[in-house]
Amino acid sequence: MSANELAPVIIKKVKKVSGGGHHGGAWKVAYADFVTAMMAFFLLMWLLNATTEVQRKGIADYFNPTIPINRISGGGDGAFGGTDILSEETLATSGNGASNRQPTESRMARGDSGTSDPDVEAAQKAEAETMKGLEDMLMGKAGESMVSQDIAKHVVTRLTDEGLIVELFDLPGEPLFESDGLVPTAIMTDLTAMIAAVFALVTNEVAVAGFTSAQPVVLAKNPVWDISSGRANAVRLMLKNNGLPESRVQRVSGFADRKPVAENPMAVRNNRIELILLRDVF
Numbered sequence: 001m002s003a004n005e006l007a008p009v010i011i012k013k014v015k016k017v018s019g020g021g022h023h024g025g026a027w028k029v030a031y032a033d034f035v036t037a038m039m040a041f042f043l044l045m046w047l048l049n050a051t052t053e054v055q056r057k058g059i060a061d062y063f064n065p066t067i068p069i070n071r072i073s074g075g076g077d078g079a080f081g082g083t084d085i086l087s088e089e090t091l092a093t094s095g096n097g098a099s100n101r102q103p104t105e106s107r108m109a110r111g112d113s114g115t116s117d118p119d120v121e122a123a124q125k126a127e128a129e130t131m132k133g134l135e136d137m138l139m140g141k142a143g144e145s146m147v148s149q150d151i152a153k154h155v156v157t158r159l160t161d162e163g164l165i166v167e168l169f170d171l172p173g174e175p176l177f178e179s180d181g182l183v184p185t186a187i188m189t190d191l192t193a194m195i196a197a198v199f200a201l202v203t204n205e206v207a208v209a210g211f212t213s214a215q216p217v218v219l220a221k222n223p224v225w226d227i228s229s230g231r232a233n234a235v236r237l238m239l240k241n242n243g244l245p246e247s248r249v250q251r252v253s254g255f256a257d258r259k260p261v262a263e264n265p266m267a268v269r270n271n272r273i274e275l276i277l278l279r280d281v282f
Helices: 026-050 053-062 118-139 186-199 224-241
Strands: 083-085 092-094 155-159 163-169 206-211 249-254 272-278
Touching (some): 026 053, 118 155, 118 163, 163 186, 224 249, 224 272
Parallel strands (some): 206 249
Antiparallel strands (some): 083 092, 163 272
């Protein structure tokens, strides 16, 4: 028997591992979390750019659990019934709501959620009625007009939040001031005297604003600013000479050709003076 026949037989088994290097899917979860976070970040950036301050505040309040659902509480004394927010802040507090008839000055102001003073409302209503009466007097809506028929076509009135605006404007062939000058015509003199008499019926302050039509762009020196401000100041002096106390004139402004009322910026309709009977500040 040979030595080779007695030697043990050795069998070598090789284990093949498929997909070497990929040990589980944990990295996929981490990558998905990263992508989600980036999407949320870019969405936040887009919201900050696409929304207003008021909208952003509303979104923040929606996710704030301390903010009550209703801005106005029921005014009760117990839990929930007396919980509200300040009328000018977004802080939660306990007590009577801002809708209380007599809120304390130390706790909350009279804002959008509060109530206004009845005396102030009555004064504002009376002032509005007075200005409406003056407007009717100027334009003859309540009877005989204080403006003659010849010069009434130069006058337009309107009531705004600022007050009663009496607009005096040029018409073709009938200017209120001499051409490109500060000398008033007879029409402007009569109109100013009439308006001074109407404004003397009340004590409100007065503002004067001057406007002009645009000039050709070929001009080396554009005089529109000097003309508008000069005409407004000339009207101020005419009001003073007609008995209106100078202390009642709050401001005199010149707007040049920056606010045209006609489609054509060079139209004579843009040459105008606005006399504003200002509302009192309550």
